Each structure stands twice: as structure tokens, then as C-alpha cells.
């Protein structure tokens with residue numbers, strides 16, 4: 161079977177799944193156009209064109225991805241599929257998740273949560289062990305969700321379905337900026353759930369939105385203060401440029 165898709169891979173990473181050394185496979189392409197998408201950074205593709213990472217890149221034979229994962233096998237315990245949005249490529253994602261499982265590796269998926277039925281299918285087939293779910297705004301605020309994701313009107317309701325999926329270890333992540341940092345409201349909707357919540361320091365300098373680019377990023381101290389107010393959750397962390405991931409609650 162020779163599937164082709166656009167993607168890049170980091171053979172060994174220690175920052176994408178806390179406590180684990182993993183390979184990260186980035187799928188290109190995303191159904192959202194978030195105001196702050198850091199994947200807006202340009203990459204050079206084989207024919208020397210420049211393209212935003214989320215829109216497209218080199219086509220890579222899926223066997224090459226498998227070979228890179230196989231070659232990293234001694235140093236990793238899992239593969240994380242990231243993007244872009246990995247579930248936007250359901251066939252390729254399932255194929256590679258099955259391959260990783262066959263290598264005895266755990267599988268993590270970083271997702272915007274839009275394609276809940278695709279994620280449910282992978283969970284049912286036992287092809288995913290951990291989901292890193294990006295929640296961008298309070299799930300009862302469809303308008304804010306639509307604004308942040310570049311006009312995806314049903315994003316909030318579909319992400320809510322993903323959050324409600326069962327039989328999967330979930331880490332929820334929110335990247336915050338001063339213009340939309342309603343993490344207390346997001347956190348209260350997570351109350352009573354058995355999950356980890358990570359507040360990520362947004363990087364305005366990488367945002368495609370010109371207004372956002374001029375913002376001052378949240379400081380580590382500010383993030384710590386926000387996290388301390390969420391002691392009603394089981395496990396709250398912050399992730400900053402300075403110190404990486406730190407557990408606060």
C-alpha cells in the first residue's frame with residue numbers, strides 16, 4: 161500500500177507528551193483558520209515554493225514516515241500525530257496509527273476536535289491512547305469559537321462532542337492571548353472530568369492576525385496565577401517558552 165500525503169516528522173521529541181519521548185508526525189492542512197495559528201509560519205517545499213505549514217508541504221510516501229518511526233523505535237515509546245489537523249486525513253491517520261501500534265508504540269493525537277466521529281472510530285478500534293484536545297474558547301460560546309477559528313460556525317458544538325468521548329485519556333489545551341483569554345469559563349466546563357488541563361502561552365509574533373501580532377504575550381507569572389484559581393480541576397499545568405511544562409495544581 162502506497163499512500164501519499166503531505167507531512168513532516170520530528171524523529172524524537174520530549175515536549176509533546178509529558179514524561180515521554182515520542183516521534184511527532186505533522187499532517188499538513190487544517191479545516192480551521194485560527195487567528196493565532198503558529199503553523200502560519202512558512203516552510204520551503206521541495207520545489208522551493210514557500211507555503212504556510214497548515215496549508216501544504218511536500219508529499220511524502222507513507223513508507224518514508226514508517227521508516228523514520230521505525231528507525232527511532234529504540235528512543236521513543238509513542239508517536240504523536242499533529243498538524244495542521246491529523247483527522248483531516250482519516251485514511252492516512254488510521255494507517256499510521258495501526259503501524260505505530262504494530263511497532264508496540266502508544267499513539268497520541270493532537271486535534272482541534274472538529275471530527276469527533278473520526279476520533280470515536282479510532283478509539284473504538286483501539287488505535288489511540290491519548291488525545292490532546294485544543295479547546296479555544298468556552299464551548300457554550302459558539303460565536304467566540306467561530307471568530308477564533310476563522311468562521312467555522314459549528315466548531316463549538318462539534319468539539320463538545322469530542323470532549324464527551326469515552327474510553328480515552330484526554331489532555332485539554334488552551335492557547336491564550338489577551339484578546340481572548342476566557343480560560344476560567346473553559347476550566348469551569350471541565351469541572352468534574354478526569355483530565356489534565358494545560359494553559360499554553362500564546363506567541364503573538366507568529367499569529368497571522370495583524371492586531372494579535374501587536375499583543376504582549378502572557379507572562380509565566382500571569383499564567384501561574386490563572387492556573388492557581390483552577391484548584392477545582394484534578395491536574396492543571398502551564399506551558400511557557402521559558403520553562404516548558406509545569407504542574408501548578
Ligand code: SF4
Pocket residue numbers: 190191192193194196197198199214243244245272
Ligand atoms: S486548529 Fe491548529 S493547525 Fe488548525 S488553524 Fe487552528 S491553530 Fe492552526
